[in-house]
Amino acid sequence: MYSYKESAEEEPLQPFESFVCPLTKQIMKEPVMIQSELTYERSAIERWFKTCAEEGRSVTCPATGVLLASTEMRSNIMLRHTIEEWCQRNARIRIHKALSQLSKSSSMKSLAGVEEALDSILKVCGDGPVTQYRLGKSHFTSSALEFWRKRLAGGSQVRTKALYILQRIAADDIDSQECLVEAGVLKAAVRSLSSSHVYEVEGALKLLLEISKKPEFAKLIGKEKGALIHLLGISSNSSGNASLSVLADRTLRNLEQIDSNVWEMAEAGRLEPLITRLCKGTDTTKIEMAEYLAEKIFVNSQKEFVARKAGKVLVHMLSANSMQKEAAIGALLNLSSLEENVPVLVKAGILPPVVEIILSVPTSSNRLRGNSKEKAATTLANVVAVAGSWETVQIDSEGNLVQSEYFVHRLLGLLSSVGPDWNSKAPENSYWSRFITTSRR
Structure with a gap:
């Protein structure tokens, strides 16, 4: 050795x-x-x-x-092995010579020397995975990170070359990626996302794209301060560099493997990953996403988007187990508060299951939390407050309508028989009053 x-x-x-x-x-x-x-x-x-x-x-x-x-x-197996040994030996020598030059040039603050050393290392990276692995195990990473800690004239050009080397080291090699992550490469790459130099941003994106393929690292990237915000900004910048937008979007898709990243993206306005998980995820995932939608404060355009993309799924959840019902009714209450969403939700079939929740009798196998009925009734009040879409929709197998005497009678009977908690709130709830008034017309 x-x-x-x-x-x-x-x-x-x-x-x-x-x-x-x-x-x-x-x-x-x-x-x-x-x-x-x-x-x-x-x-x-x-x-x-x-x-x-x-x-x-x-x-x-x-x-x-x-x-x-x-x-x-x-x-010619013997010759092949001899050539491989020769390549590895020469690569090792070139790596160490370049690292020695890099260390010396950095200490002397010689930008030309640093760039020359980085160019040599870039050439060595072309020798293949074994050489890249050796480089990852060397002290190059710690030396490279100094370029982000020190303020060097022409520093962007140096950081760009360092990023491309780091990306080559990380390529398809988990062990090398672990070394880079432990050394603090993620923080440096995220800092470069805000650079005004296109090639530095490109280098950072390529490095993050490579490392984000592994879920464990995707989670760590999402935790880096500013990472998701910068990536979302680059991805959505239609007037900017198209290739950068593509790289950022591909990286974000890798980060979507992690629930916490999905929620952070939703907070920043990227709702598609959340909707995808709601529509295609496991029952547990659907519940988590619906609960998030119930609490999320949306702007109107976001509410419309969610209703169009996820309304049917949420309505379908109302006919599932109690946990799904509770999560879905909260989300639908939130979405139904926007008048423009009412026709969409009615078309999705919201009325029959909501009415069923309101009138249902709790059983040991299907017991909803106390406020679920209130949420269902408030959702129904939101719907009937917008005329034109619900009046002819049947709410049960008997063909009854929302404004039918049968349903209004059942609802008034429910109000008179429910516990004091809910009943005491009913007179103060303008939605309840509006529903009863509207239904009696």
Whole structure:
């Protein structure tokens, strides 16, 4: 194993001639031996054989011109391992030399030296996953984070290059991502989202997009101060850079894996993730989302959006178990307070289940909390206060309507027989009064 000092003093080895493919003149990644006993890059010699066949000429060895009786290829495993070891050794040396230069240039505040070192590290990143993993385990991350702590002239350009290196380190490697997260990379990336330099923002987005694929890290990103707000702002900025908007939106979709992120997004006006969870989630998730909708203070346009997208689901929940009913009726009460939503909710079928809740007799298997009936009645009052959509809707299998004598009689009977808690509130509740008055017309 090479120490940091030893590696920094060594020089990369030049490739041996046997490492180079005679056809491509490049270092081979998958060397294979053909009948002539010469070794080529597999993809290159396959193209050569194909060309010979297409042109109708005899198959020959490209380097010697010797006729081949067979196009059989045998993997040169020993050479492949030797090349891999050579690549890793040289990558390790280049990493340590670049890190040494980076450390020295940073201490001397040499911007040109820092950029040169970062360029060297970027080239090393192209050597493959093993090299990127080695870099992630090195002290590069802690050195890079200094670019956010120090105020350097031209700092944005340096941070941009550092972000692209960090993104390469994080690519498809959970272990490396854990190292980056533990080092504090998320905070640095979020800070760069507010940069006025497009390439720095792009680098930060690409890094966050990579790391956010894992739910554990998606949750941590959501907890970073300003992360969701910045991402939502970039995503919705139609007049800005389109590619940045796409990156931000893809990152947000990864963050939607986490309920707490979904609620934060809803607070900021991005309601689609919440609606999706309400419509397609488990029963427990539906209840949580409906309870959130019941408490959320919406602007009118948001109420309209939720009613159109989720009204049917919420109405359907009214016919489910008591926990779903309680959550859904609270959400529907909130949505029904906007007059424009009433026709939408009536069309979704809100009246029959709401009436059933109001008139239902509690049982051991279906017992609603005390205020659920009041919420249902208030929701119904909101609906009947808006004429034109509910008058002809049947509320039960017998064909009764809301304004029918049958229902009004049942409702008045309920008011006279309910407990003192609810009954004492009824006269003070303008919704109740409005409902009774409207229904008697």
